Amino acid sequence: xxxxxxxxxxxGFSKMSKLGKIRWIVExxxxxxxxxxxxxxxxxxxxxxxxxxxxxxxENTITTFPMPYSVAPNFIINGRTYxxxxxxxxxxxxxxxxxxxxxxxxxxxxxxELIDVEKVGHVHFVWRGEEAKLRQHFDELKALLLEQxxxxxxxxxxxxxxxxxxxxRTVVEVPIAHYxxxxxxxxxxxxxxxxxINTVLxxxxxxxxxxxxxxxxxxxxxxxxxxxxxxxxxxxxQSRVHAEVRCxxxxxxxxxxxxxxxxxxxxxxxIDIARHDIxxxxxxxxxxxxxxxxxxxxxxxxxRAVEACGHSYAVQDGLYRGxxxxxxDDGTFRFWLExxxxxxxxxGLTRLHPIARRSLxxxxxxxxxELMQIIAAVGLAQNFAAVRSLITTGxxxxxxxxxxxxxxxxxxxxxxxxxxxVEYFKDKTVSYRAVADFIRQFKNSC
Amino acid sequence: xxxxxxxxxxxGFSKMSKLGKIRWIVExxxxxxxxxxxxxxxxxxxxxxxxxxxxxxxENTITTFPMPYSVAPNFIINGRTYxxxxxxxxxxxxxxxxxxxxxxxxxxxxxxELIDVEKVGHVHFVWRGEEAKLRQHFDELKALLLEQxxxxxxxxxxxxxxxxxxxxRTVVEVPIAHYxxxxxxxxxxxxxxxxxINTVLxxxxxxxxxxxxxxxxxxxxxxxxxxxxxxxxxxxxQSRVHAEVRCxxxxxxxxxxxxxxxxxxxxxxxIDIARHDIxxxxxxxxxxxxxxxxxxxxxxxxxRAVEACGHSYAVQDGLYRGxxxxxxDDGTFRFWLExxxxxxxxxGLTRLHPIARRSLxxxxxxxxxELMQIIAAVGLAQNFAAVRSLITTGxxxxxxxxxxxxxxxxxxxxxxxxxxxVEYFKDKTVSYRAVADFIRQFKNSC
Numbered sequence: 030x031x032x033x034x035x036x037x038x039x040x041g042f043s044k045m046s047k048l049g050k051i052r053w054i055v056e057x058x059x060x061x062x063x064x065x066x067x068x069x070x071x072x073x074x075x076x077x078x079x080x081x082x083x084x085x086x087x088e089n090t091i092t093t094f095p096m097p098y099s100v101a102p103n104f105i106i107n108g109r110t111y112x113x114x115x116x117x118x119x120x121x122x123x124x125x126x127x128x129x130x131x132x133x134x135x136x137x138x139x140x141x142e143l144i145d146v147e148k149v150g151h152v153h154f155v156w157r158g159e160e161a162k163l164r165q166h167f168d169e170l171k172a173l174l175l176e177q178x179x180x181x182x183x184x185x186x187x188x189x190x191x192x193x194x195x196x197x198r199t200v201v202e203v204p205i206a207h208y209x210x211x212x213x214x215x216x217x218x219x220x221x222x223x224x225x226i227n228t229v230l231x232x233x234x235x236x237x238x239x240x241x242x243x244x245x246x247x248x249x250x251x252x253x254x255x256x257x258x259x260x261x262x263x264x265x266x267q268s269r270v271h272a273e274v275r276c277x278x279x280x281x282x283x284x285x286x287x288x289x290x291x292x293x294x295x296x297x298x299x300i301d302i303a304r305h306d307i308x309x310x311x312x313x314x315x316x317x318x319x320x321x322x323x324x325x326x327x328x329x330x331x332x333r334a335v336e337a338c339g340h341s342y343a344v345q346d347g348l349y350r351g352x353x354x355x356x357x358d359d360g361t362f363r364f365w366l367e368x369x370x371x372x373x374x375x376x377g378l379t380r381l382h383p384i385a386r387r388s389l390x391x392x393x394x395x396x397x398x399e400l401m402q403i404i405a406a407v408g409l410a411q412n413f414a415a416v417r418s419l420i421t422t423g424x425x426x427x428x429x430x431x432x433x434x435x436x437x438x439x440x441x442x443x444x445x446x447x448x449x450x451v452e453y454f455k456d457k458t459v460s461y462r463a464v465a466d467f468i469r470q471f472k473n474s475c
Numbered sequence: 476x477x478x479x480x481x482x483x484x485x486x487g488f489s490k491m492s493k494l495g496k497i498r499w500i501v502e503x504x505x506x507x508x509x510x511x512x513x514x515x516x517x518x519x520x521x522x523x524x525x526x527x528x529x530x531x532x533x534e535n536t537i538t539t540f541p542m543p544y545s546v547a548p549n550f551i552i553n554g555r556t557y558x559x560x561x562x563x564x565x566x567x568x569x570x571x572x573x574x575x576x577x578x579x580x581x582x583x584x585x586x587x588e589l590i591d592v593e594k595v596g597h598v599h600f601v602w603r604g605e606e607a608k609l610r611q612h613f614d615e616l617k618a619l620l621l622e623q624x625x626x627x628x629x630x631x632x633x634x635x636x637x638x639x640x641x642x643x644r645t646v647v648e649v650p651i652a653h654y655x656x657x658x659x660x661x662x663x664x665x666x667x668x669x670x671x672i673n674t675v676l677x678x679x680x681x682x683x684x685x686x687x688x689x690x691x692x693x694x695x696x697x698x699x700x701x702x703x704x705x706x707x708x709x710x711x712x713q714s715r716v717h718a719e720v721r722c723x724x725x726x727x728x729x730x731x732x733x734x735x736x737x738x739x740x741x742x743x744x745x746i747d748i749a750r751h752d753i754x755x756x757x758x759x760x761x762x763x764x765x766x767x768x769x770x771x772x773x774x775x776x777x778x779r780a781v782e783a784c785g786h787s788y789a790v791q792d793g794l795y796r797g798x799x800x801x802x803x804d805d806g807t808f809r810f811w812l813e814x815x816x817x818x819x820x821x822x823g824l825t826r827l828h829p830i831a832r833r834s835l836x837x838x839x840x841x842x843x844x845e846l847m848q849i850i851a852a853v854g855l856a857q858n859f860a861a862v863r864s865l866i867t868t869g870x871x872x873x874x875x876x877x878x879x880x881x882x883x884x885x886x887x888x889x890x891x892x893x894x895x896x897v898e899y900f901k902d903k904t905v906s907y908r909a910v911a912d913f914i915r916q917f918k919n920s921c
Contacts, residue, residue, distance in 0.1 A: 034580075035556055036556060038548065039548050039549065042573070043570070054546060054837065058839070059837070071522065072521075072541075075518075076517065079541075083541055083542075083543045084543065085884055086543050087563055087565075087569050088566070088569040088573070089545040089548075089570075090545045091545065093541035093542065094542045094830050095518075095520060095525075095529055096540045097532050099537065100537060102488050103485065110481055110482060112483070112500060115533075117533055118775070118824055119533070119779075123536075151754060153748060181904060181906075184906065202752065202794075203752055204751065208748070210752075224878050231869045257741060258865040258866055259869060262755065262758050263761045264756075264757035298601075299704060301649065301651060302599060302649050305650065306649055307790075308597060309599070309708065310710075311783045315780055315783035318782065319779055322779060327540065329564065331565060332768075333764045334761055336761075336764065336779070336783075337758070337761035337764065338757060341756070341786060344790050344794075347794075376907075377881075381884060383518075387514065390504070390506075390511075391500065391504050391505070393504070419706055423673075432670050435824075438528055438531055458674060461822075
């Protein structure tokens with residue numbers, strides 16, 4: 030190790046063996062190196078080939094981080110039954126999704142519709158030439174871009190996708206003189222498309238540079254272009270699904286002591302508040318993503334992409350709004366959601382991760398379009414369950430049961446102690462201190 | 476099973492044993508039930524007590540979903556060295572964070588500052604009385620709310636936190652007549668605070684109802700209040716950190732063939748575009764959260780909460796904007812980020828999840844305030860690395876190496892084949908088809 034480096038820093042770490050990395054970490058950052066070393070190794074996967082895949086997915090991988098893998102059965106979506114895989118570390122999320130799925134199972138299930146799957150990417154560049162000239166010859170440039178990437182896009186075109194269109198855009202808001210975007214729209218079929226799109230865009234950047242150098246209609250001063258970057262956008266409002274539940278208001282039945290009418294009225298109020306107040310909207314949408322992300326992760330997709338797209342789409346007319354809407358017209362309860370996203374069922378980790386692969390099988394090997402609809406339905410179900418709890422019993426009822434459970438686990442309570450605690454705290458407020466006190470007293474009294 | 480249920484639906488699923496659940500799933504949704512059953516069991520954790528914890532975290536848990544657990548060493552934050560745990564399924568994220576950490580290690584490291592940790596929650600209610608009267612007696616109501624929850628908040632107050640203030644708010648944007656919010660601000664110390672806040676708010680809802688019933692200054696018509704919900708907000712702009720890197724522009728050195736000045740100018744352009752164009756802003760921020768979420772997950776925190784808060788905070792003056800900013804004044808490169816979030820280092824899963832606990836130890840058992848600063852620094856590092864790649868080599872260079880790796884894994888290539896493929900594709904475009912062809916030819920030629 031280089032002696033002049035600050036303490037606990039290291040050079041060449043990424044090139045060390047996995048065991049070497051672990052050894053360096055435990056020796057520098059842990060009190061009980063040997064024990065931690067053993068513990069980290071304990072979370073390696075049973076099958077070596079699986080662990081190799083996990084190790085190769087990321088870099089500097091030293092062990093695995095296990096998340097609970099759960100299922101929510103009874104999702105009827107467009108008449109078909111799904112048992113949905115969910116990966117989440119938050120308690121009550123899967124229970125809530127399952128409960129909403131079951132509620133709607135007998136009320137027609139979820140109705141979803143694909144709006145489109147258009148992805149988009151940009152080549153950002155600065156060019157000091159005459160804009161009219163560029164626009165005049167744009168069709169020629171477009172043809173060149175398509176032609177020179179024909180080989181790159183051949184497979185995607187065979188699958189029915191590829192480049193949809195190429196456009197030139199100036200963005201007046203951006204305070205950079207002579208700044209342009211090549212706007213490229215794509216259909217990437219069943220893949221999320223990030224690699225495909227970025228590869229095409231980087232090729233476009235090279236072709237664009239060459240075009241300015243060689244096309245006959247430019248002056249010498251117009252031959253220079255500064256390509257800034259070429260990159261897909263995770264903002265894909267045109268890759269979007271609609272998910273909805275609906276029934277006659279009276280079919281909602283009595284819910285936690287509220288009549289169907291009262292429930293529907295309160296429910297719509299809650300949705301309207303989230304549409305108009307950012308403080309409520311953020312939490313409301315967070316609840317939707319509790320369901321969305323759980324399926325996105327379980328199927329090996331990229332939840333940061335889905336979150337970024339969904340939250341930015343929530344900005345409408347300059348306000349951040351709740352993503353779901355509710356109407357009670359003509360005696361009908363309607364509750365719906367439009368959600369943009371980019372997910373895949375081939376490529377990336379979807380078939381590579383050993384469990385993600387099984388998630389896709391559990392869902393009947395859906396196409397990307399079908400998976401988008403499943404995800405949106407689960408988001409809507411999650412939102413329905415959360416708002417239903419909020420406006421009736423309050424969410425703490427379910428949550429505190431889980432919270433008590435977690436505290437008991439952390440205290441290492443026996444089954445007998447746990448049973449007694451659950452009984453005791455039925456009508457009391459759960460806090461760590463109160464549970465610890467209870468367990469202590471319980472031990473003393475035994 | 477109830478015969479009248481739609482096919483592949485089930486009643487009483489949550490009450491079945493774990494093995495019973497798995498059996499039902501594999502028999503109903505998989506072609507090779509026995510094999511899948513064995514496979515799902517293979518991902519149970521080695522130690523039964525660990526698996527019990529995982530099972531209890533969520534519901535209907537049937538196995539675990541392993542994510543790669545990685546580390547990014549060499550993070551100097553406010554002069555202290557951290558080796559940061561990261562959990563992500565996306566390739567290149569950890570490599571990029573590590574590379575940015577190392578780059579800044581010799582340029583003063585990351586400078587972070589806590590702005591505040593104020594959390595907030597609301598009791599939403601509709602009350603048809605005279606607003607002036609409610610406001611006139613509000614101090615009395617406030618005292619009552621504090622007094623009657625004194626026991627609930629005692630521990631948090633002992634730790635230096637608790638309720639900061641209570642306010643009454645009307646929200647003109649919300650189209651509901653007579654709608655009010657009790658706005659309650661909190662300091663929840665080292666816990667994320669969701670359970671504490673929601674418990675206090677639900678108690679407030681009960682006290683509020685009682686207050687309207689009994690306070691002497693209300694008329695009979697003013698005694699009714701409709702409490703709609705009581706819930707924390709994930710929008711916490713006042714729980715926020717600032718993270719920054721800075722150095723003299725010439726200290727940046729030559730980067731991938733660009734001089735320090737050129738690099739700095741291009742970097743600032745990229746940041747400015749993300750500040751003003753939503754298509755770029757969303758992807759830009761997604762990159763920040765690639766780093767942020769990886770640490771949030773590794774420490775057992777709730778990434779949906781952090782995502783929702785950060786993305787909604789990105790909405791400024793009615794536009795969704797990039798979260799980071801850059802300036803080049805007085806020969807100094809400055810790059811910074813302000814990020815709101817709610818995370819904890821006690822409570823929730825932070826100490827319960829076997830690996831999350833070790834993540835906190837790796838970070839030196841940080842306070843929540845310290846963890847917020849580490850997370851923001853990693854987000855900034857991630858953003859720096861992504862933009863650096865974008866404006867120099869393009870991101871596909873690193874990405875395609877990983878993509879090739881993934882394809883080789885999926886094809887089950889041998890080490891010899893993989894080495895040859897890496898060599899062959901050094902200067903060629905990687906696609907599944909091209910790699911498969913190469914491996915086939917390689918086999919034939921051997």
